[in-house]
Amino acid sequence: MLILLIILIVLAIAAFESPKYLYSLYALAAMGLVIGGYFILNSSPVFGVIQIVAMAIIVFALKTYLLEKADEKIMPQNEILPGLVAAALVLLLGVKIYPLLTFLPSLEILGLFLVGLYAVVKKRNLARMIIGIVVMELSADLFLSVVGERSGIITLAGVGAVVLLAMLVSMLHEKAGTLDITKIKELKG
Amino acid sequence: MSDIFMIDGFSRLMLIAANAVAFFVLLYSIGYLKGHAKKLKYYILFFLMLIGINGVILTNDLIAMFFFIEIGTLSAYALVAFADGKRELEASIKYFFMGEIASLLILFAFGLIYASTGTFNMKEAALNFPLASLPQATAGIKGLIALLLLIGFGVKSAAVPFHSWLPDAHTSAPSPVSAMLSGVIIKVMGIYALMRIIFNVIGMTPEISTAMLGLGVVSILVGGILAVGQFDMKRLMAYSSISQIGYILLGFGLANPLGVMGALFHIFNHAFMKSLLFLNAGAVERMAGSRDLRELGGLSKKMPVTFVSSLIATFSISGIPPFNGFWSKLYIIVGCAYAGNLGLGLVAVIGSLLTLASFLRVQKYAFFGELKENLTGVKEVPFFMGASMLLLAIICFGVGIMLPYVMQFVVGPAASAVLGGVGL
Numbered sequence: 001m002l003i004l005l006i007i008l009i010v011l012a013i014a015a016f017e018s019p020k021y022l023y024s025l026y027a028l029a030a031m032g033l034v035i036g037g038y039f040i041l042n043s044s045p046v047f048g049v050i051q052i053v054a055m056a057i058i059v060f061a062l063k064t065y066l067l068e069k070a071d072e073k074i075m076p077q078n079e080i081l082p083g084l085v086a087a088a089l090v091l092l093l094g095v096k097i098y099p100l101l102t103f104l105p106s107l108e109i110l111g112l113f114l115v116g117l118y119a120v121v122k123k124r125n126l127a128r129m130i131i132g133i134v135v136m137e138l139s140a141d142l143f144l145s146v147v148g149e150r151s152g153i154i155t156l157a158g159v160g161a162v163v164l165l166a167m168l169v170s171m172l173h174e175k176a177g178t179l180d181i182t183k184i185k186e187l188k189g
Numbered sequence: 190m191s192d193i194f195m196i197d198g199f200s201r202l203m204l205i206a207a208n209a210v211a212f213f214v215l216l217y218s219i220g221y222l223k224g225h226a227k228k229l230k231y232y233i234l235f236f237l238m239l240i241g242i243n244g245v246i247l248t249n250d251l252i253a254m255f256f257f258i259e260i261g262t263l264s265a266y267a268l269v270a271f272a273d274g275k276r277e278l279e280a281s282i283k284y285f286f287m288g289e290i291a292s293l294l295i296l297f298a299f300g301l302i303y304a305s306t307g308t309f310n311m312k313e314a315a316l317n318f319p320l321a322s323l324p325q326a327t328a329g330i331k332g333l334i335a336l337l338l339l340i341g342f343g344v345k346s347a348a349v350p351f352h353s354w355l356p357d358a359h360t361s362a363p364s365p366v367s368a369m370l371s372g373v374i375i376k377v378m379g380i381y382a383l384m385r386i387i388f389n390v391i392g393m394t395p396e397i398s399t400a401m402l403g404l405g406v407v408s409i410l411v412g413g414i415l416a417v418g419q420f421d422m423k424r425l426m427a428y429s430s431i432s433q434i435g436y437i438l439l440g441f442g443l444a445n446p447l448g449v450m451g452a453l454f455h456i457f458n459h460a461f462m463k464s465l466l467f468l469n470a471g472a473v474e475r476m477a478g479s480r481d482l483r484e485l486g487g488l489s490k491k492m493p494v495t496f497v498s499s500l501i502a503t504f505s506i507s508g509i510p511p512f513n514g515f516w517s518k519l520y521i522i523v524g525c526a527y528a529g530n531l532g533l534g535l536v537a538v539i540g541s542l543l544t545l546a547s548f549l550r551v552q553k554y555a556f557f558g559e560l561k562e563n564l565t566g567v568k569e570v571p572f573f574m575g576a577s578m579l580l581l582a583i584i585c586f587g588v589g590i591m592l593p594y595v596m597q598f599v600v601g602p603a604a605s606a607v608l609g610g611v612g613l
Contacts, residue, residue, distance in 0.1 A: 113297075117290070120286055120290065126282070129286065133286065133289055136289075136293050137293065139293075140297065144300050147300050147301075147303050147304040154252070154255065154256075154296065157260075160259070160263055161263060161285075161289055164263055164285075165282070165285050165289070168266070168278055168281055168282050168285065171270070171273060171278055172275065172278040172279060172282060175273075175275045175278060
């Protein structure tokens with residue numbers, strides 16, 4: 001679990017520098033949520049399915065609306081499979097000791113939330129800020145799945161939000177020609 | 190179903206205000222969007238927003254409330270970007286980022302409520318809190334929940350220092366949408382949800398009260414001062430909304446009957462008068478081609494309906510007796526005195542003077558004075574826009590005149606629902 005925690009946070013940080021790690025992050029978090037939700041917390045398998053579908057939709061939306069349009073070349077090509085394999089390995093290690101370390105999920109949630117918040121506040125590229133929002137949503141999903149039930153509906157709301165945000169940002173990119181908010185800023189505050 | 194939805198005095202007041210304003214705004218939209226290419230999308234998003242608003246008001250379940258908040262605010266983000274220019278998109282994205290972070294904080298607070306009570310149902314959660322085995326830990330968790338809620342809903346209701354999205358979003362949105370955002374969204378998604386949980390689920394404590402009074406005072410002063418210096422009509426009104434949200438937070442923060450009644454009455458009044466003011470700004474922008482006060486002048490003869498209704502709204506919002514805004518501010522100020530805190534009352538009076546100053550500026554620049562040369566061809570607004578503004582103005586005046594009835598049938602039950610304490 002400690003390894004999972006560290007890898008999740010390192011991946012989250014890495015995703016802002018080079019979004020190719022984003023897929024690994026998704027895979028890891030999705031599988032963590034599924035396994036955590038299904039085996040440990042006895043919640044419904046529907047939750048796991050919703051989680052995977054949600055991740056797929058977010059990745060698809062980001063890919064379609066955003067990553068291809070970003071200023072620098074940040075479109076990953078062959079990173080999904082290694083990410084999945086890494087995620088599976090980590091999870092196999094993590095699940096074995098999960099029940100022994102019940103306090104760690106809260107650290108993990110807090111860490112992911114702060115990493116996401118840092119990205120939204122500090123990064124100047126809108127694509128990276130969206131990844132920050134996604135990471136924060138992951139932490140909220142994780143929190144809800146740790147405390148209890150019915151987090152599927154929350155995931156749906158989060159997916160809607162990220163897809164709409166990606167659409168808005170992509171429209172702004174068409175108008176402004178850049179994703180750098182220091183170059184776009186017209187409003188006074 | 191009875192577990193998910195419930196209704197009491199507080200929700201009834203919000204339902205009346207929100208849906209009445211929505212009706213008049215829709216009436217106005219008929220004229221405003223005549224011949225617009227994206228009319229269908231506008232109405233779809235508008236009614237989605239209305240679903241979210243009504244859901245938040247009626248629900249008794251925290252997860253359902255979160256979901257309705259998301260439905261309402263997601264449609265609001267899209268409506269802010271409706272004109273899809275660069276400015277509008279930027280304002281919408283800024284609103285989006287702040288709103289999403291706020292939503293997640295709210296979600297964490299709801300999760301903590303679930304973790305400590307074992308239920309998402311507000312009624313049951315309120316009853317389960319005292320049953321917790323560790324009173325000390327419960328107090329700490331309640332404090333954390335209250336902090337998360339104050340920040341989260343503080344962003345949603347645009348209290349200073351979480352207000353920076355509001356002037357941009359309300360200025361960039363189409364005027365009927367600004368009217369809904371300022372009149373309804375920030376009150377339902379922000380104030381209503383916050384007060385419902387603070388008063389009826391986790392219970393009011395002196396610390397929360399102090400925090401709310403602080404937010405209220407800062408909002409009144411900062412919003413009021415920033416409003417006075419604006420030349421953009423809608424921006425001025427947006428800053429004034431921040432100031433009026435401050436009054437509402439101040440009234441609830443007092444947590445005594447007069448303060449709470451004043452705050453509830455101010456929610457009700459401000460919904461009508463601020464939406465009316467935004468509709469006026471939209472009418473001026475549509476007919477005169479600009480909402481910059483320096484480019485306007487002498488419109489009172491050309492646009493009599495807009496002029497009269499905006500004059501009534503100005504009197505209402507700056508608290509001239511016997512208009513409705515006077516009575517709600519009076520309740521709040523008397524509530525401050527009743528709580529033995531005259532300093533807060535003084536802040537409320539200063540805020541009222543700042544509001545008067547900023548809106549008299551709108552009147553002076555836009556409606557009085559000499560008619561500018563390029564404005565000689567200006568005509569009155571189409572029928573539906575005019576009718577909607579006149580009806581709202583009549584409500585603003587009528588509520589002030591019919592004060593005893595409104596207090597007895599609308600505000601009184603709402604205040605007893607809020608002050609009834611935990612357990613609903």
